[in-house]
Amino acid sequence: MSGNEPQIEFDTKNLRATLLRVKEEQGPRMLRNLRRNLRSVGDGIIAGQRQELSGPLPGVAVRTGKKIVRVKPRNGRKAYLRTINVYDAREARRSRSTNLRASIKQNLKTRVVAGKTRSGIRIEAAKTPSKTSGKKYDMAKVWNKKTFRHPAFGNRRGDWVTQYGQPYWWKPIAKGSKQAAAQAEKAINDALNGKG
Structure with missing residues (x-):
């Protein structure tokens, strides 16, 4: 896996x-x-991922309080306390759909990469284009999170809301x-033996 991109690689040697x-x-x-x-x-x-995406929509995340958790870093540093938000799921008003x-389901694909520096088989989610600006955003990665924040739709005051992914x-x-x-x-062995 390279970086934080939502993908998986099968490392087939050479x-x-x-x-x-x-x-x-x-x-x-x-x-x-x-x-x-x-x-x-x-x-x-990919079929399993599409089935997960076809499930019921998550609700709106409303902050109900805070709690203190103990965090132990992976690199062996001293553990510390951290305050995190606690969210409650409320039903969202669904007046429109984007x-x-x-589009995430449509952009899931398997790629075979056989370059000089990289080779392997990858399952990846391409960036989804915005309908309004035409720019491509990595919403496949954002939607995979438990919660994410975004500007409230139709709100000119600049309020931000937390939403469940x-x-x-x-x-x-x-x-x-x-x-x-x-x-x-099996596919590689069949091809090498002339059965593919």
């Missing part, structure tokens, strides 16, 4: 060399079939990553 070997030994048609089979490796995980979840990314990956890795291994 994928670039394997693809070149398939092309030399079996020909370009077998290479095309292998790449197509490798792109279908993440279909089960089709954010639909919908963590959809990691559960399907944990559930289907072993099966996907096995499918990738």
Whole structure:
């Protein structure tokens, strides 16, 4: 996983060399079939992520108070106390839809990368374009958070609201990553043996 981008990689050793070997030994048609089979490796995980996104919409997060938690840093530093907000879920008024979840579902895909510096199979979510400005935002990453803040829609005073997100990314990956890795291994072995 590179950075904080919502993606998963299956590290197949020397994928670039394997693809070149398939092309030399079996020909370009077998290479095309292998790449197509490798792109279908993440279909089960993506289906699970789309199912999570199709669930009920989360409510509005309203801050009800604060609590103090003890935080132990991963790097071995001394533990410390931190104040965090406590939120209560309230039903949101749904007067309009921006089709954010639909665009996130549409932008989930599996890529086969075989460059000189990187190679592997990735499941990633592309950035979603804004309907008003046309700019692309990483709403796939924002929507995956438990809560996030944004300016209140239609509010000219500049108020910000906290909203629940919908963590959809990691559960399907944990559930289907072993099966996907096995499918990738099988597709590579079949292509090397001329069965792909």
